[in-house]
Amino acid sequence: MSFDKGTVNFTVLAPARKIESLSSVIDDIMGEGYKQSSPSFETDIFDSTSGLSLADIVGREVMEGDFKYGGIPYFAIRKREKKIDTGLVKERLERFIADAAQEGRVVSSKEKKAQKEVIVNSLAMDAQEKISGNRVVISPDGSTIYLEASSEKKVEELVEILMSLIEYGKIGGGIGVVTPEFMATTLGYDPDAYEPIRVSEHEQIMGIGEDFLTYLFMASEIKGYVDPFEISLPGNINMVDCCSASSGAKKISMKDGLASISKEVISALKSGKKVESADFMIAEGDAAFSVTIDSQFHFKKLKMENMEDQFDDKEGEFLARVNAITKFTGIVETLLKQFLDRRSVLENVFQEWVSKKDTFLNS
Numbered sequence: 001m002s003f004d005k006g007t008v009n010f011t012v013l014a015p016a017r018k019i020e021s022l023s024s025v026i027d028d029i030m031g032e033g034y035k036q037s038s039p040s041f042e043t044d045i046f047d048s049t050s051g052l053s054l055a056d057i058v059g060r061e062v063m064e065g066d067f068k069y070g071g072i073p074y075f076a077i078r079k080r081e082k083k084i085d086t087g088l089v090k091e092r093l094e095r096f097i098a099d100a101a102q103e104g105r106v107v108s109s110k111e112k113k114a115q116k117e118v119i120v121n122s123l124a125m126d127a128q129e130k131i132s133g134n135r136v137v138i139s140p141d142g143s144t145i146y147l148e149a150s151s152e153k154k155v156e157e158l159v160e161i162l163m164s165l166i167e168y169g170k171i172g173g174g175i176g177v178v179t180p181e182f183m184a185t186t187l188g189y190d191p192d193a194y195e196p197i198r199v200s201e202h203e204q205i206m207g208i209g210e211d212f213l214t215y216l217f218m219a220s221e222i223k224g225y226v227d228p229f230e231i232s233l234p235g236n237i238n239m240v241d242c243c244s245a246s247s248g249a250k251k252i253s254m255k256d257g258l259a260s261i262s263k264e265v266i267s268a269l270k271s272g273k274k275v276e277s278a279d280f281m282i283a284e285g286d287a288a289f290s291v292t293i294d295s296q297f298h299f300k301k302l303k304m305e306n307m308e309d310q311f312d313d314k315e316g317e318f319l320a321r322v323n324a325i326t327k328f329t330g331i332v333e334t335l336l337k338q339f340l341d342r343r344s345v346l347e348n349v350f351q352e353w354v355s356k357k358d359t360f361l362n363s
Contacts, residue, residue, distance in 0.1 A: 002051070002148060003137050003146065003148065003322065003325070004321065007301045008299075009149070009150040009300045009302075010146050010148055010149070010325070011146075011149055011177060011178070011298050012144060012146060012177075012329055013144070013147055013159065013175050013177055014143070014144060014186075016174045016176065018141070018172075019138065019142030022073055022138060024167075025166055025170055026064055029048045029067050029073065029075050030062065030064060032047055033047060034047060034048075038129070039082045041084075041124070041127075044079055047080070048075050049076045050076065051069060051076050051137070069318055070316070070319040071319075072138060072139070072140050072319070073136070073138040074135070074318070076133040076134060077133060077161055078131060080130070080131050081129070082130075083128055089116065089123065093112065096115050096119075097112070134147065134148045134158055135148040136148065139326060144326070144329075149298075150298040150299065178329075180209040180295070180336065181207065181209075183332075183333060183336055184340060187336070187337050187340065189340050194208055196211060197214075197350055199242075199274060199350050199354060206242040206295075207295070210240065210242055210274040210275060211339075212295075213274070213275035213295055214274040215346065215350075216280065216293075217275050218350060219231050220260070226338065229284050229334075231280060231281065231283075232280070233279065234281055236253065236254065236256075236259060236279050237259045237260060237277075238251065238253045238275070239252050239273040239275055240276040241271070242272055242274045243272035252264070269354045277292060277293065279291075279292050282328070283305075288304075289328050291303070297332070302328065304324040
């Protein structure tokens with residue numbers, strides 16, 4: 001599951017300034033590649049590797065080509081850590097407590113802590129080095145970075161590491177995470193001046209992301225509303241309370257079946273909830289994508305439909321996949337611009353949609 005095969009979980013990043021020389025950036029990444037130092041229990045090692053495999057290169061020198069694929073930067077931020085099997089620690093500690101109980105003795109918290117330390121020390125000699133990593137692609141024009149991560153905390157950590165790998169000036173001094181607010185700014189809108197759309201009679205809070213995803217939900221049920229795009233919600237929908245004063249459940253998840261036409265989704269909309277994340281199908285002409293989008297623009301399980309078995313050349317397939325991801329993010333940007341352009345009239349459209357949906361499902 002990565003950029004070169006399978007579905008993709010990713011977040012879009014943007015350097016403060018377009019990267020002019022990809023080969024120069026590859027040199028920086030290569031300079032931090034395949035570190036020889038070993039991790040300890042106290043210190044994890046972060047370095048860079050090929051995007052195709054996190055394993056060390058054996059039997060030859062590391063080359064520039066290891067950090068690119070299809071002619072563009074494709075590498076991984078690797079984490080190496082020394083790990084003890086925590087499950088085994090837990091089971092041995094429980095064995096110790098159970099044996100003490102058989103003897104009619106209660107283990108104090110102090111003794112439990114001391115025994116846990118004994119167990120950890122006994123297992124330290126056999127501790128394994130664990131490796132994990134997140135792939136990174138830099139677009140051919142140097143304007144966009146695709147990061148294989150879809151949680152806010154992980155993205156934040158990886159952006160910091162990425163900025164430490166690349167020379168400050170080559171990225172214009174920083175790397176931004178492309179959230180709905182970030183994208184709105186690049187489109188010429190002021191996110192600080194954005195007023196949330198009122199779906200129900202309740203006063204609304206939250207940001208652009210929840211409104212935009214709810215807009216896509218609405219657009220999926222109004223034929224031609226976002227031409228030339230076609231949108232459907234074939235799977236799960238997660239909704240969050242966007243009212244300034246709320247009662248009842250803060251979040252609601254609808255899974256399995258046809259969540260988009262359930263009475264539960266109407267109840268959620270009428271109580272002031274909006275879409276926080278959902279499974280979407282988005283198509284334009286022959287290009288079709290299935291993806292989970294959340295309100296901070298983390299994209300999960302992106303699948304480019306109709307791309308299987310089209311390429312004999314693996315590097316050609318990789319470049320086609322990167323181009324498809326670029327096309328997908330361009331579609332999202334176009335839809336967001338359309339949404340922001342329509343913002344002034346959307347409140348009435350939203351409320352009419354909810355009313356008609358309510359009438360239809362309860363008729």
